[in-house]
Amino acid sequence: MSMPQGSRTSSLLQKIQFLFRPLETLDNWHQEYGDTFRVLENELPAIIYFSSPEAIQRIFTADPEYLSSTQKSNVTKLLLGENSIIFLTDQHHQRQRRLLLPPFHSERMREYSQIICAITEEVISQWHPGKFFVVHSVMREISLRVILSVVFGLQAGNYYNQLRQMLSSLFETFDHPLSSILLLFLPVFQKDLETWSLQTNLMRQIQQINQVVYALIAERRLQDNPSTKDILSMLIEARDESGESMANIELRDSLLTLIFAGYETTASAISWALYWSHYLPEVQEKLLSELNPLIPARDKSEVARLPYLSAVCSETLRLYPIALNAFARVVQKPMEILGYQLEPETIVNVSIYLAHQREEVYHEPKSFKPERFLERQFSPYEYLPFGGGNRRCIGAALAQLEIKLVLATILSRLQLALITPRPIKPIRQGLIMMPPKFEMVVTGVR
C-alpha cells in the first residue's frame, strides 16, 4: 500500500476546521477513515496521522536515520533560537538531550517539590472565603514562578522582577487564541518578520529578555561554587563527551525552550485537574480521603506518590491532552509503517488525542475516570501525554510532580467551588490545548 485514504474536503476548509474545532475534526476523521489517514490530500509532502499502538510503537522506536523530527515555525525559532533542542536533529539533538536531562533526574525532584509547595502556599496564603479567581491566571502565576525558580534559581530581586514582568507580557501576546494561531500557523504572517508590527513588537520583547538572560548567565559563570542548584547552574557545569561546555547562545536557547515548553503546558494541566476535582464531587472526596491522613506531610514526595492523586493527574492528561500530537516526524529514507510504504519527506503525525480515545484501551473514553489508572497499566504506546521515543518530553516528571503538588496543596488548604459548574471543552492556544477561562470561589478554609 502506498498511502492511506483521507479527507477530500478542500485543504483550506480542513485547515480552518482543524484550527478552530480540532477535537471534533480529529474525531470525524477517525470515524470516517479509521486509525490511519491522510489529511490535505492535494498537498505535498503528504501528512499522515497514526493513532494505533502498533503504529506508535513503530514510530517512537524508529531509527532517526529513517524518521526524524523537524519543527518549521519561524516564530518559534525567533522565540527559542536555532540552538533550541526542538530544532536540532541527529547527533546534535542527542548531545543536547544528554546535557539537558540531568536536572530532570528523579533525585532533583525532592528539591523541586519544596519549591512547588512553597510557591503555591504563598500564592494562596491571603485567600479567604468569598475570594473569586480566574483559575488559569492563578495557575499561570504559580507555573511561571516555579519555572523561574527551578530554571534560574530566582525567587526575588531585580532579575526575578524583570523576567517575571517581561515573560508575562510576552505570553500575553499569545493570549488571544486567534493571535496565537495567526502567529504560529499562518505562513503569510511569518514571511516578513521585520515589518509586521506584532512580530516587531515580539522581537523587541525577546531582545529585552535576552539582555536579562545573558546578564544572568555572565553573573552565574563568575560564581565558582554557586549556592543554588538550579538548572542554569547545572547547565553551565555540564560537559559533553568531548569535555565541551555549552556556549552562551546554547544556554540562552535552552533556557528559553524550557520556559516555553514548561510554562503554559503545566498551567493548563493544573487548571484541568482543579476543574475535574471540583466538577466531579466524588473525585474530590476520594482525593481528600487520601490526602487527609498526610496533612501536614513532611515529605512532599510522599504526597506525589499517592495512588489516587497520581491517577487523577494521569486521567487529566489523557482525556484532554495538552498537546494533541507529538512533534511531527519526517520520513528521511523510504520506510514502512503498518504496511504503508512511505517516501522521504512524508510527514508522520502521532495523534496523542486519538490514541487516548481508543475504546478497546479506554472503556468509555470520553468520561473522566481516574480509576482506570489504578486498575491497569498502559503501555507507552497507549498512553503518551508527553510523546515518546527520542523526543519524549524532558520535563514530564517535573510537570507531573507540579500538577499533583499544586492540586494537593490547594485542596488541603481551601474549600473551593466552581462559579458555573458546567461541562467545558478545551480550546486552542497556539500549539497547545487548554481549558476555556473559568472562575472559582473560596468557600472555606481547612
Ligand code: HEM
Ligand atoms: C503538562 C505539561 C507538559 C506536557 C503535556 C508536555 C508535552 C510534551 C510533548 C507532547 C512533547 C513532544 C514529544 C514528542 O514529540 O515525542 C514535549 C517535548 C518537550 N518538552 Fe514537554 N510537556 C510538558 C511540560 C514540560 C516541562 C515542564 C518542560 C521543561 C521544563 C518541558 C520540556 C520539553 C522539551 C525540552 C521538549 C523537547 C524534547 C526534544 O525535542 O527532545 N515540557 N513535551
